[in-house]
Amino acid sequence: MTVAQETHQVDTLDHTNLVANEVSTAAPTQHGFVTGVILRERIVGFEMMLWRVCRGKVFLKQAEIDTAIEDPITGAKLNKVVFMLFFQGDQLKGRVKKICDGFHATLYPCPESYEERENMLKGVKTRLEDLNQVLNQTQDHRHRLLANAAKSIKVWLIKVRKVKAIYHTMNLFNQDVTKECLIAECWCSLKHMSEVQQALRDASEESGSSVPSIVNRMETKEAPPTYNIVNKFTSGFQNIVDAYGVATYTEVNPAPYTIITFPFIFAIMFGDAGHGLLMAIFAFWMIIKEKQFMAKKGDNEIWNTMFGGRYIIFLMGLFSMYTGMIYNDCFAKSINIFGSSWKLPTDFPRDQKTILLNPVTYYNISTPYPFGIDPIWQTASNKILFLNSYKMKLSVIIGVCQMLFGVILSIWNHIHFRRYMNILCEFIPQILFLLSIFGYLVLMIILKWIWYDATRSGCAPSLLISLINMFLMKYPDDPCYLVVMYKTQEPVQKFLVALAFICIPWMLLIKPISQHMGKHRYQVTSDGHEEEGFGDLFIHQAIHTIEYCLGSISHTASYLRLWALSLAHAQLSEVLWTMVMKNAFSLLPSYYGCVSVYIVFAAWAGLTISILLVMEGLSAFLHALRLHWVEFQSKFYEGQGYAFVPFSFKAIVEGNPDA
Numbered sequence: 001m002t003v004a005q006e007t008h009q010v011d012t013l014d015h016t017n018l019v020a021n022e023v024s025t026a027a028p029t030q031h032g033f034v035t036g037v038i039l040r041e042r043i044v045g046f047e048m049m050l051w052r053v054c055r056g057k058v059f060l061k062q063a064e065i066d067t068a069i070e071d072p073i074t075g076a077k078l079n080k081v082v083f084m085l086f087f088q089g090d091q092l093k094g095r096v097k098k099i100c101d102g103f104h105a106t107l108y109p110c111p112e113s114y115e116e117r118e119n120m121l122k123g124v125k126t127r128l129e130d131l132n133q134v135l136n137q138t139q140d141h142r143h144r145l146l147a148n149a150a151k152s153i154k155v156w157l158i159k160v161r162k163v164k165a166i167y168h169t170m171n172l173f174n175q176d177v178t179k180e181c182l183i184a185e186c187w188c189s190l191k192h193m194s195e196v197q198q199a200l201r202d203a204s205e206e207s208g209s210s211v212p213s214i215v216n217r218m219e220t221k222e223a224p225p226t227y228n229i230v231n232k233f234t235s236g237f238q239n240i241v242d243a244y245g246v247a248t249y250t251e252v253n254p255a256p257y258t259i260i261t262f263p264f265i266f267a268i269m270f271g272d273a274g275h276g277l278l279m280a281i282f283a284f285w286m287i288i289k290e291k292q293f294m295a296k297k298g299d300n301e302i303w304n305t306m307f308g309g310r311y312i313i314f315l316m317g318l319f320s321m322y323t324g325m326i327y328n329d330c331f332a333k334s335i336n337i338f339g340s341s342w343k344l345p346t347d348f349p350r351d352q353k354t355i356l357l358n359p360v361t362y363y364n365i366s367t368p369y370p371f372g373i374d375p376i377w378q379t380a381s382n383k384i385l386f387l388n389s390y391k392m393k394l395s396v397i398i399g400v401c402q403m404l405f406g407v408i409l410s411i412w413n414h415i416h417f418r419r420y421m422n423i424l425c426e427f428i429p430q431i432l433f434l435l436s437i438f439g440y441l442v443l444m445i446i447l448k449w450i451w452y453d454a455t456r457s458g459c460a461p462s463l464l465i466s467l468i469n470m471f472l473m474k475y476p477d478d479p480c481y482l483v484v485m486y487k488t489q490e491p492v493q494k495f496l497v498a499l500a501f502i503c504i505p506w507m508l509l510i511k512p513i514s515q516h517m518g519k520h521r522y523q524v525t526s527d528g529h530e531e532e533g534f535g536d537l538f539i540h541q542a543i544h545t546i547e548y549c550l551g552s553i554s555h556t557a558s559y560l561r562l563w564a565l566s567l568a569h570a571q572l573s574e575v576l577w578t579m580v581m582k583n584a585f586s587l588l589p590s591y592y593g594c595v596s597v598y599i600v601f602a603a604w605a606g607l608t609i610s611i612l613l614v615m616e617g618l619s620a621f622l623h624a625l626r627l628h629w630v631e632f633q634s635k636f637y638e639g640q641g642y643a644f645v646p647f648s649f650k651a652i653v654e655g656n657p658d659a
Contacts, residue, residue, distance in 0.1 A: 032093050033086045036100060036107035040064065040079040046103045053095055059086040158653050165652050181211060185218065187644055189227055224249045225644035236309045237262065244629045245639020252412050254633050261402060263312065265627055267319035268398065269565035269620040272573060274331035275612055276320025283314035326372045332574040334375035341369045342376045354381040359454030391563040393445045399559025399631070400438045406635030407431055413636060425511035429503035430548060436496040438556050441467055447485060461485055471497055507545045512537035555631040561623050569616050576612070580604040
């Protein structure tokens, strides 16, 4: 080995030692980590940002939280992910924290040593248990408070409503000049005036007021509200009238007459004793249980409507039983109580199911059926023809009588409001016009029933054609059904036609001419400030005249719905019986008959209740409502008033918005 080689070896060894010394003197680099949570939808972008900024020198470990976390501020459910970031050096640590702040990640401190982490975990569990205990105690305390409050909430609500109503009413008061007393103007029923005065005196004594309450009656030109005293029986009928319009103060109230006429008109259209019995039983059940149902106060509008009209339904059922016995119709079958007055000949074929009834051949005139229609008509092939004629004429008679009664009621309004000119210019010509045409038609119907029996039915006059010929002044001698019924029929009918035509200008001209010439103004309201010329008066009266004259004709025809709906109900009931129950009875001789009767009866009962009782009953109810509102009440009832709504704690507590 040469000196140079030895020298190089020494140099190499020295360099190596130097490097080793430099490495050993440098500080060791430590690994760090960060823990936290982040929204699940941000984790992908978060990971990509860490990779790009830190150049892949950060290790990410993540785990999704199974349950959603509730945001304490918004209350929304959030899905989050737990992550841990491992890095080396303080520089990466700063970058990682900035990225976490940028992605709104929540960081949590985590000790580096195992013992510290265990201690922290125990501390967190202890705090969670304490919080759960506090929450449970708070929840129990809140439950006890709410339970105690629930016992008194109804009383509190009643008190709040009463106090609110009292302050709202007192805000309507006015102060007197001295500003020491409150003055209020209000409507009060004369019947309860003494009770109001006594209540004010008692309130003054209990409050210890030195100033007594004084009640003075005032004179005013303002139209008073209408207050009808009703009970639980009459309230339903009064609601029917008020739905059309509240009566003007002291105007004739149709409700007392509606109590009888409304269920009777309904029963004429419904006309089945069996269905009426079911309806009456249902209404009677609601009447018996009315205290229980009134205490519940349900929110079902359909049920509340039916329950409110329980007495109306009860009367409709009773009247339907009566008309059903008149029609001798009970579930599409007739009831033979007194024995038929029709006698079939001995040679009549017994296998024939229907018969064309001829009163001349089969009827025993000496023993008529005592009540209603003879039950043999149920099996007659000409039953529809007979019932059509019977019910149609009956509808006209009832309609004309009700309209005539409505016109008669108008005279009480004229007398009460001192409209004496209306008696001469409206009431008298209206009565004469109605009687000269339709009153005469009713008389002809009755005379036809009396004068023409089965032996003369072939030449019985056609009332519709006779009414048309009455205005055409035609009295033919042939055919026989167009010949006059009595000797003086031609001059009588000419007189009635002339009287009807005279009534038209009577109603049209006399009133506006007399008003224009006598007062030169048309008194529309009580104060009488509005003045109108003769043209306005004439147009106003012309509208009323045309409305009454044309209405008398259309209203009479409108009452034919009594016949139409009665026929439809009877035929629908008969079809339902024939198509359902009759088929079940035909299977009775077989083994399947007993089972089929139960099944078919259930179907028949369901269809009877849903179609014949509910749908047909609602249809007849609406038609009866229309006949009373339009055909009856239009003859005398204006309904231009407004209802009197007294201050009532009962209505306020029950939540009546009008109180």
